[in-house]
Amino acid sequence: MNQPPAARLGICLSEFPLDAGGRWRNVGEVVARVEDTGVEGLWLADHVLWHSKAIDAQSSLPALASHAQRMTIGSCVLQLPLRDPITVAKTFANTQMMAPGRVVCGVGIGENVEEYDRLGKSMKTRGAVIEESIHEIRRVWDARGGTRWMNPEPDAIPIWVGGRAEAARSRAARVGDGWLPYLCSPRWFGRHRALMEEEAEAAGRDPAAITKGVVTFVDIPSVTSTQQGAEKLEHWFGFDPTPLMGFLLRGTAAEVAGQLAEHVAAGASEILVVIANDKPIDVLEQLVPAFTAATA
Numbered sequence: 001m002n003q004p005p006a007a008r009l010g011i012c013l014s015e016f017p018l019d020a021g022g023r024w025r026n027v028g029e030v031v032a033r034v035e036d037t038g039v040e041g042l043w044l045a046d047h048v049l050w051h052s053k054a055i056d057a058q059s060s061l062p063a064l065a066s067h068a069q070r071m072t073i074g075s076c077v078l079q080l081p082l083r084d085p086i087t088v089a090k091t092f093a094n095t096q097m098m099a100p101g102r103v104v105c106g107v108g109i110g111e112n113v114e115e116y117d118r119l120g121k122s123m124k125t126r127g128a129v130i131e132e133s134i135h136e137i138r139r140v141w142d143a144r145g146g147t148r149w150m151n152p153e154p155d156a157i158p159i160w161v162g163g164r165a166e167a168a169r170s171r172a173a174r175v176g177d178g179w180l181p182y183l184c185s186p187r188w189f190g191r192h193r194a195l196m197e198e199e200a201e202a203a204g205r206d207p208a209a210i211t212k213g214v215v216t217f218v219d220i221p222s223v224t225s226t227q228q229g230a231e232k233l234e235h236w237f238g239f240d241p242t243p244l245m246g247f248l249l250r251g252t253a254a255e256v257a258g259q260l261a262e263h264v265a266a267g268a269s270e271i272l273v274v275i276a277n278d279k280p281i282d283v284l285e286q287l288v289p290a291f292t293a294a295t296a
Helices: 027-036 057-067 085-098 113-118 126-142 166-175 186-202 230-237 242-247 253-265 280-294
Strands: 008-013 041-044 072-075 103-108 159-162 178-180 211-219 248-250 270-275
Touching: 008 072, 008 280, 027 041, 027 057, 027 280, 041 057, 041 103, 041 270, 057 072, 057 085, 085 103, 085 126, 103 126, 103 178, 126 159, 126 166, 159 166, 159 211, 166 178, 166 186, 178 270, 186 211, 186 253, 211 242, 211 253, 211 280, 230 242, 242 248, 248 253, 253 270, 253 280, 270 280
Parallel strands: 008 041, 008 270, 041 072, 072 103, 103 159, 159 178, 178 211, 211 248, 211 270
Antiparallel strands: none
């Protein structure tokens, strides 16, 4: 009997870590350090306007991919209703050129009213818009034999649908290559993963072909930094982090890895961590071997 592949661990960044002099690290250095930890993927969060400094995911992904030697490079997740689907298609085609077969286009709708207002977009129609955009992106990628849209013509790039709402789960089941909910317990994930699989079967799709992932906050307090834990969450989100603290996994590397392994036991094959610490790579250096041991 064939054993399922081992669960994969990835890190999601919304800002590049600082160097010892308080400067933003060079992209190449960040990628090299992350890759040296043994982690499987490097992902970027996406915000046009946010409460703290934020990387522009769409323009940064090709740069990350150009330095990565083996990791998956992806968006976690691109707020697709705020983006033009043609430029998204071209960006990911270029990213795929830099890292063939190692690119994932993670998409979602977002929930920050300010971003929608500033860009003149409607939150009421975002559900319909994201599905239209997914179809448009795939149409562009599937075009062959012409020069109108892009060079190069990309190989298949999976689209993972992010979000924990029922609509996001259903969207992943119907049109996604993967599902990526966030801030959820292993019990919740296992229950909704089963529902997603039922919805996929009802849509005539093979549930096993849809990747199941989860995104969660982690911190290892022994890796001390200026901002970590609750202070880091408040820095990112701009409000009292108390409602989020129940989803922050904290402890030793072994303890955090054991909690992540509960998501794997509930059916997740991809675990993406957002590290609530100013030294995310230092945390990752401890977490990767612990996660490997916990999920062996």
